[in-house]
Amino acid sequence: MTANGSRLRAALPLGFVVRRLAGTVGMLFVLSVAVFALLQAAPGDPAQTLLGPRSATPEALAAVRARFHLDSPLAMQYWYWLSDAARFDLGTSIRTGESVAAAIGSRLVLTGQLVGLGFAVALLLGLPLGVLAGLRNRRGTDRAVQSLGVVALSTPAFAGGLLLIYVFALMLGWFPAYGPGEGSGTDRLMHLVLPALALGLAVTAVLLKLTRAAVIRELDREHVTFARARGVRERDILLRYVLRGTLVPVLTGIGLVLAYLLAGTVMVEQVFALPGLGSLLVDSVTFRDIPVVQAEALLIAALVCLAGLVTDLSQPLLDPRLRTASAAKAAAGSAAAVSPGRPADVREEEGR
Template sequence: MTETLPTARAPRLRPIGRMLAVRVLGTLAILFVLSIVVFSMLHLAPGDLVKTLLGTRPASPEAVAAIREQYHLDDPLPVQYLRWLGGVLTGDFGQSIRLQTSVADAIGSRLGLTLALCGLAFVAAIGTGIPLGVQSAVRAGGVLDRIGTALGVIGLSAPTFAVGLLLLYVFAYYLPIFPVYGGGRGPLDTLYHLILPAITLAAGLGAIVLKLTRTAMLRELDADYVTSARARGIPEGRVRRLALRNAAIPIVTGASLLLTFLVGGTVLAETTYALPGLGTLLQDSVLFKDLAVVQALTLLVSLVIAVIALLADLAYLLLDPRVRAKGGTA
């Protein structure tokens, strides 16, 4: 009988497994607490759901009582929450009172547009911010550095809705190149409608990436290993790639924060451009007190943020050998 020796990889995988388990349990706990808070705040918010449903139409007391009974509005708040939580655990997120459809269908019909918008904005921000940040650090003090710094200040200072209104006026009204509102029909038409909203979101996000990349690259380019590499005659392009790899951790951190910022920025962008995405769905549902939709979207957003944070931690392990070594000896 042969005996297998433990490999060196096994001890390193254990801390990663523990980290994943702790993160998953922590995320579930946060989602549970957040669901209670949101559920309670929506019920305490001013306004009556029955009056919102009926509008200005006159209604008899019997009709009002029937509506309250249909949606269990007279039940105690803990009972309503437990009923909702039981449905969620079985995959039933409830019924949208405003849209008269299931919450899953209401979110699913708008999820693709929001994901496309966030994806375009993220790619535009990373694709412009990182190269500009690297070139700004390499040519510190030069014309390109001053231009990059000015663009970063403008991008960080301008509010999302102000950038959106400006782009609408210039490129949709004054120069009618892009559509004013709507999500379009078909993949190409939808992409055409999302260009301006994506640029609106990417303006501020790209400025953050530019600043983070420039700062991280300046620190790495002043490090001793860069001076030693240049003294040994290593090509400058290879030296810059090495410095960029070592500066990747703060850049990855910034990129993960960008994705979380996109969640809030999408609401403003979709409202400005009248896009039928999750942002406008959340806004309308809050105003209408559509509890089931707000609860589901809140949990979805929280889950996405938690997954992004977890992926950022895993990226640290891949990018920095020191983090892997520390995890392996823990």
Template sequence: MKIASFVARRLVAMVAILLVVSFLVFCLLSLAPGDPAVILLGGPSKATPEAVAKVRAAYHLDDPLLAQYWYWLQDVLRFDFGRSIRSQLPVIDAIRERFPITAALAVYSFIITIVIAIPLGLAAGVRRGTRLDRTVTAGSLVGFAAPVFALAVLLIYVFAVQFGWFPVYGAGKGAIDRIYHLTLPAITLAIGQIAIIARQTRAATMDVATQDYVTFARVRAVPARTVWGGYVLRNAALPVITISGLVLAFALTGAVLVEQSFALPGLGTLLVDSVNALDVPVIQAITLLTAFVILSFNLIIDVAYFALDPRLRRGVGA
């Protein structure tokens, strides 16, 4: 199968999933307790009969559910998610303002993760059964199991309160100051990611190292650098790339607790505030955006895997 056909199939599947997700997200408004028109107006205190009638007409709330969804979907495709109940500003403007901080936090934590996790996983896989391997394995278990909010509190207390190396809260102003403010939150978010990727890298390295072609290369006295760099590392990279892409995608969702702990004005904080205020249009938009980002990363990973692994192309084409 050609890569164009593969991408086309994945795109069709992605669109289908997004339609299902968008319908479920749309149903948030109808599932919320109370009259949707009253909710959109911000509560009973603002829900005069005239205002309720106007909102019901604007959002087609008297139409069947599928018709309401169709009108809503048309607006979404035009990037019109309505107005925030709390601020009365367009939802897209609120997301545009908050998204850069969340994206910067996710990317920063991912860079920290890759720099630390892959070398640790490779070293543990190469030196299987050694003290280093046991240490990496135990550390990965602890990092994976540790709650993000508990890590945030611990790191804030140690490195911000006790040592004063980092600020306790805020996102900073300017590029350098923002990097400085995001360092501790990024480390907090990266700890669990490091555990996942280090374990995957270790497992992939050990799996490839036991393959027949690696054993044959050793028997032929191929230099160790060639064996590990040319054979093991290259073939172990595929599963690591897969898990790394997923980790980056889910870093956006994992940023919710971290942003709350460090008082960062990102999408996570906006989502929590919107849930508390029952700001349905904002909740719908952030949920749909998150689903789109995760599915997009999955598509990129699938295409990269298909392009890099000839065995998959032969298998699909068979």
């Protein structure tokens, strides 16, 4: 076994990975049940909705119920839907008649590009400004940066998008006002700049606040004070001690930001007339296209859970203190299991 493999196994024990994977699968199961139950609880007859504007004769309704298992108990209906989704058979769109998987796949690239650019905007603005505010704590620069963050956080994405269109598209003419552009090159990038700004600015303040709080906390640590007493340069202290200590809380915030970006695309795509997953979801809800709504809700839930899983598994790799804490906890648990008859305070002291 190589040294890198040994370090990876030490940082990510098999039990830790299995627990996180099991938790993610359990969360996905709960979310899938919630999505299915909420759509089943919606008013109206699902068979009539699936049949569409065609004449709803008793024979036609019975045929639709038999085809989509609507005459089965709810538990069986859920099982049929989940088993088909596990095989990537997401059904057929009621509104367009095309495969749901094809409809989502054709729009997934555009939404992925938008989320990626919005995420880059949030990182490039939120992290440096948060570090600056933390280093200038309670000074004029800190107050100015926090004020800008509050303005960005309190501005809805659709309102920010309208303002960006008015200033940079209508007044200055720097960027197109709407549409996805042609192809996937420069023209597509120019069309996505304003939507990405509207999407990223709404979450920049979240990263700014988390980064600022983490920097302030790390500056008060004893090892930072000791490094300054030894005459270590402030630049080295910032890079080697402060920023390294902020990785875990900032990474947690990044996971939350990704979840918000996925949800925020709905309004941004509507404002900028982008044919992505957000627009597809709005149209599907409007026309009660149940198969598409179910598939999109499950996809978004899966992406959010995946972002949380990656965040959890990355933390021990970035911060060695978490590995030490996990190892000490495991050792304490083993000692308690070996000596169950000893007093609790003695076992706790030995675990320390």
